[in-house]
Amino acid sequence: MVxxxxxxEERERGERLGLLLREARRGRSMVEVAASxxxxxxxxxxxxxxxxxxPAFFTVAALAQTLGxxxxxxxxxxxxVTV
Amino acid sequence: MVxxxxxxEERERGERLGLLLREARRGRSMVEVAASxxxxxxxxxxxxxxxxxxPAFFTVAALAQTLGxxxxxxxxxxxxVTV
DNA sequence: CAGAACCCCCATTCAAATACCGGTATTGTA
DNA sequence: TACAATACCGGTATTTGAATGGGGGTTCTG
Numbered sequence: 324m325v326x327x328x329x330x331x332e333e334r335e336r337g338e339r340l341g342l343l344l345r346e347a348r349r350g351r352s353m354v355e356v357a358a359s360x361x362x363x364x365x366x367x368x369x370x371x372x373x374x375x376x377x378p379a380f381f382t383v384a385a386l387a388q389t390l391g392x393x394x395x396x397x398x399x400x401x402x403x404v405t406v
Numbered sequence: 407m408v409x410x411x412x413x414x415e416e417r418e419r420g421e422r423l424g425l426l427l428r429e430a431r432r433g434r435s436m437v438e439v440a441a442s443x444x445x446x447x448x449x450x451x452x453x454x455x456x457x458x459x460x461p462a463f464f465t466v467a468a469l470a471q472t473l474g475x476x477x478x479x480x481x482x483x484x485x486x487v488t489v
Numbered sequence: 490c491a492g493a494a495c496c497c498c499c500a501t502t503c504a505a506a507t508a509c510c511g512g513t514a515t516t517g518t519a
Numbered sequence: 520t521a522c523a524a525t526a527c528c529g530g531t532a533t534t535t536g537a538a539t540g541g542g543g544g545t546t547c548t549g
Contacts, residue, residue: 324428324507324534325507325508325534325535326505326506326507326533326535326536327506328535328536329536336464340463340537352493352494352495353494354493354494356451356537360541364412364495365533365538365539365540365541366537366538367495368495369537372496373514374473374497375536375537377463377464377536377539378537378538379460379463379464379487379504379505380423380460380461380462380463380481381416381460381481381484382417382467382538383463383547384481384485386532387481393537394476394478394480394481395476395477395478395479396476397471397529398463398464398477401464402464402467407504407539407540408500408501408503408538408539409501409502409538409539410502410505410538411503411504411538412503412505420523427547435525435526435527436495436526442494446506446508447527448507448508449505449507450504451527452506452507455527455528457502457507457529458505458506459504460504460505460537461505461506462505462506462536465505472508482507
């Protein structure tokens with residue numbers, strides 16, 4: 324086995340993460356938040372829509388910083404999987 | 407530009423993350439902790455040695471859970487970069 | 490009509506995650 | 520003195536996906 328493809332559960336988890344981030348964005352635009360977090364708007368859109376279901380740790384950290392979210396809360400509310 | 411290679415700063419940040427996780431592991435073996443977090447020992451070793459400097463969010467979340475670490479503290483102590 | 494904001498598709502590059510190999514150092518034990 | 524087991528390291532190879540950019544499309548509002 325080498326780098327197993329993402330499971331449906333992992334994709335659903337990514338969708339929950341994306342939804343959470345989108346809700347936290349509130350009125351602000353994607354370009355504004357993405358620029359503030361130091362990533363491209365396309366990447367942010369992929370994460371929010373769940374098309375990038377397992378983003379990097381520091382990517383989420385930068386978004387959490389920008390959006391005023393707690394990393395522990397994010398992890399907790401996104402992972403009813405493998406608790 | 408397409409997927410810029412990791413900068414030296416990002417690699418150093420990865421080393422700090424690895425060191426932090428290794429210290430939190432204490433006496434426990436790599437295989438034990440890796441199994442508990444649901445990843446391979448090889449991957450854990452790469453992260454701890456800084457050879458995988460930007461691990462996935464949920465990978466770090468699983469390790470934090472196993473090691474009893476706070477995600478926010480990890481992010482804070484690993485990123486004197488781009489605060 | 491222009492602009493803002495978001496979406497989808499395509500293509501590219503680099504790295505995460507895994508596995509296997511051999512090597513080293515330590516510790517326990519017969 | 521061997522010898523085996525444990526634990527970690529380095530290198531190589533593989534597959535998959537993150538992250539980015541470009542181009543085009545939709546919807547809404549001024």
